[in-house]
Amino acid sequence: MPATVLRWRVSGAPTGTRLSVRPFLAGRDSHALHYENPDFRFDVVEKKRGAISSRSIIDCGLIAAYIADDGFMLWDGTTSTPIGSGAVNEYFRKRLAPGTEDFIVGAFDPLSATVSWAYRTDGSGLLKERLNYSLTENRWTRSDLSMSWLMSGFDIGYTLESLDEFGPLDSLPFSLDDPKLQGKRFRAVGFDATGNYGPLNGDTMTARLDTGDYESEPGRRSFVNGVRPIVDAPAVTCAVGTRAQSMADALSFTADAPKAIDGSCPLRAAGRYMRFRTVIDGMQTWSRATGLEVPVLVEGAR
Secondary structure (H helix, E strand, O other), X not given: OOOOOOOOOOOOOOXXXXXXXXXXXXXXXXXXXXXXXXXXXXXXXXOOOOEOOHHHXXXXXXXXXXXXXOEEEEEOOOOEEEOOOOHHHHHHHHHOOXXXXXXXXXXXXXXXXXXXXXXXXXXXXXXXXXXXXXXXXXXEEEEEEEEXXXXXXXXXXXXXXXXXHHOOHHHOOOOOOOHHXXXXXXXXXXXXXXXXXXXXXXXXXXXXXXXXXXXXXXXXXXXXXXXXXXXXXXXXXXXXXXXXXXXXXXXXXXXXXXXXXXXXXXXXXXXXXXXEEEEEXXXXXXXXXXXEEOOOEEOOOO
8 A cells, every 4th residue: 555654843933832733534535735724624626536546646747647437537636527438448447457456557758748557457467558648639549568667757868888779970860969868858667577667768669540330321332442541651551341231240351451652552342331440560750640531432232
């Protein structure tokens, strides 16, 4: 159980002054502290909602983020605002290993204005998945990992000797004045499965973006012969999953089609319900994936 230690000291009072402390036990409701109050009281500002894990509470400065029984929340000092309603909360509940709520950990990365929660999905004792929420874009992403701990901390700088991993000094892909070489930037950091400490950066990982099932024309089958991903990455593939007639039918995907010179991914698929998948290869630089252009032809009703 985490513990909080408070210490008081009498300063500038007449000789013989005594300081008495009245213990206060609080439940899981959210409380606000009045710092210079003669009664030193806590006010309940929100009832029937609190964090499911003390380590899931993330201090972001003027706001805080946490996980309650009813999902992910942002706290502004007065009220809680849901940020994971629907699919995010449902996915988290399904993936979290039962009985591991106390091992959920959160971190704030001010460099990307992102809050992240890492959690266990199995009995390995490691944090296997991470859910990330952008405070500026109000969007979620998830990533696979294998860590023993996640937290907010400082990254580690480079020495001249450690720059050898980038090659000769005269061919470095950045300036020696680059602030990131100095380290000591506050961000999301952690320990891997073997105890190595470092920031959560590294090479770009492969991203997979799936849409939901889509019915172009109610009661009709549809045909597509290409998909254009709106992504600023050079190496991209697309695939289409189809269900023949009903949502109970098995989902069958086409082979991944690489992006052609005109920016589209040529493929052929037909069905009543369609789901589109975009895969952005890792180890490349990109920043935006905004959608898909899908020319759809309606087939006859059957």
